[in-house]
Amino acid sequence: MAAKTFDEMRSGAEGAIRDPYRGVAQWLDSTSPERLAATRHEVDQFYRRHGITFGAYGAAEGSETTIPFDIIPRVMAWDEWEYLHKGLVQRVKALNAFLADAYGERKICRAGVIPEKQILMNAEFVAMAQGLKLPGDVHAHIAGIDLVRVGEKDFYVLEDNVRTPSGVSYVLENREVMMRLAPELFSAMRVMPVANYTEELLATLRSVSFGDSHEPNVVLLTPGHYNSAYFEHAFLADEMGIELVKGSDLFVDEGRVFMRTPRGPQRVDVIYRRVDDAFLDPLAMRPDSYLGVAGLIGALRAGRVNIVNALGNGVADDKSTYTYVPQMIRFYLDEEPILQNVQTHRGDRPDDLKYMLEHLSELVVKEVHGSGGKGMLVGPTSSKQEIEEFSQLVKARPDNYIAQPTLALSTCPTFVAQGVAPRHVDLRPFVLSGKKITIVPGGLTRVALKEGSLVVNSSQGGGTKDTWVLAPDA
């Protein structure tokens, strides 16, 4: 990597410990490696016993692994968070305005800011959502914005996730575990709480019901326990005190959605779905889906049930629409973007493509619709042969790829087999949009446990950390 890596603990002036990390540094100094190892072991036991597991896609049934949790928290000062908070609110506002516009009049296309084909030719565009008027014009009710840091003041947005972003249960569980393991740290530092997330989530979901005459009945729709995020679905439903339903628990009658209960059918107003668009309704989308509910889209279009996140949000968060987000912010909000985008080369632009192919060994190349760290090339850490193979893929379908410079992601102290060592991290805060916008301080910090690795995805051997935002003047 060309640039010097920013370490969030040690990159203070003249290599000093940065302010937010003072407490953690002291704790690390005063705790023996053996004690840390024992604590680490305790955590694994805790997670396994509680059944907090993550089934990687493609793994055989019953093969449940836990996502490694790193016991050293990642810390942010209040002013650092305040800055991110402002930038996140701005970005998600713009994304929501874009989605309402994309499925409405498409003013942004007529103004010549974004070509219409970027929306209409997008594989994630859902024609059935065209013209839908949703409560509060909100489409991305829950957004997970992936951020990386490369310097004291330099944050970049790596990716927007506005379909069904997951990971928030780890934010909440990690905090629970951390408070159990190191209560002394919490009494020494004032850490902003995160436990109110589920309450805010429920309030957000309730606030986007179509009807306003009665207490809206909210349910969480899961594909079922074979889904890798099933634990999170159950956890969130439990914390909110709402029903966790599968497609087979719901049915549509005369345009209304009901759930089956032993006392008879009960009306449903808002569905927080963790099922992908294509599987939501076998009548409207994929006919072979067993995960959805026949007639659901009809009920949505009739304004009888709201579906969260909205249908067709994929047009706003793929890696090629990403390049337009700064223009969206200027167009809809008339503001300058607070958070920066990573410079992105698009395979569908001849000049960009030429640059991409000539500089593959320096770039990170990703599929436009890829996720989970699969189908990507990290140039600097790849062999000549891997690069050559990937360049064939790009040449075959240039519009399917984008490329970005390899960022020197910041590092945080992490407990690994050799002891405490710096490892690369990213951050996914969760932004809730309903009647108002709410962000619980912090988010999910993912850490690449392999030395030097920049891939933090849990399906690729990443772990998580508790993320602390220190209270003002702490």
Added chain:
Amino acid sequence: MLSSTAKNLYWMGRYLQRAKTTARLIEATQRMALQSSGKEAEGVVAIFGMEDEFRQVQEQAAQSQRQGSRRRLSDLVDFLAFDERNPSSIVSSIGSARRNAREERNNITVDVWESLNGLWLELSGKLRGNRAGLDRGALIESVKKQAVMIFGAAQVTLLRDEAYNFLQLGAFLERGDNTARILDVKYHLLMPDGRPHADTLDYFAWSEVLACIGAVRTYRRIYRSALDPMKIAELMMLRRDVPRSVHHCLWMVDLNMRELADAYGTRGEADRLAGELHARLRYARIDAIYQIGLRPFLGGVRADIATLSDTIGRQFLLD
């Protein structure tokens, strides 16, 4: 609460109870085999209606191995306890109960989930290893103990709502059915002509029947007399104070049905059938039962328990 939740809890109760019964049955059979002839395998397999399946397993084994009565017994234990091809085996039942519980993680307490998940982890972990060195007795003992703890965790930690009623319904219907099956099959085996009093009594065989429901001492406390087949039948069927008797189980089924009816404000065919079954065992007398015959009586009860299970499924949209 969702119908699918009711269904999962109902089956979790049934599978857990089935695993517990099977563990107890295996222990009783092993003890019996040490003291007697070794024909016990037939009876135990018949209790679960698994004669054909077990014969298949035996035939497969016979092709590669020498058969003896010792060998047959350990085959039987493996079949009943650890064979995943047998849907009623302990390992299959615990696996099914855990799958039901896993889907309802948010409707059960951490205590119930952890105890059930812990049992599954132990069982599947040990069975993955080398089976030759497996201490089968200890594992079965452990299943029995932990199943009791799971039910205990349910009793002391679960909210007393509709979900709890469905868990109880499953557990008590299964337990009542299990006791009726054990008594039916064993009685027929030991006393094919069905006469209540015999001149010679196989003491070990009859105490084993009681051991299947863990009631040897209970018998002594209640009757303070020598083992008598008719009294054993009375204890297993009609004593309300014996927690594994058919009467006790159907009383509990009726009670849980009534709580659901109160909560929902409606009654249906399942409520009527539960009340009728409960009343039948509550007001029956053992000598009257012998007049119509134990087999027909038990056969009727078993058939009606099966009908009740189906009716509950329909009434509460569980299917």
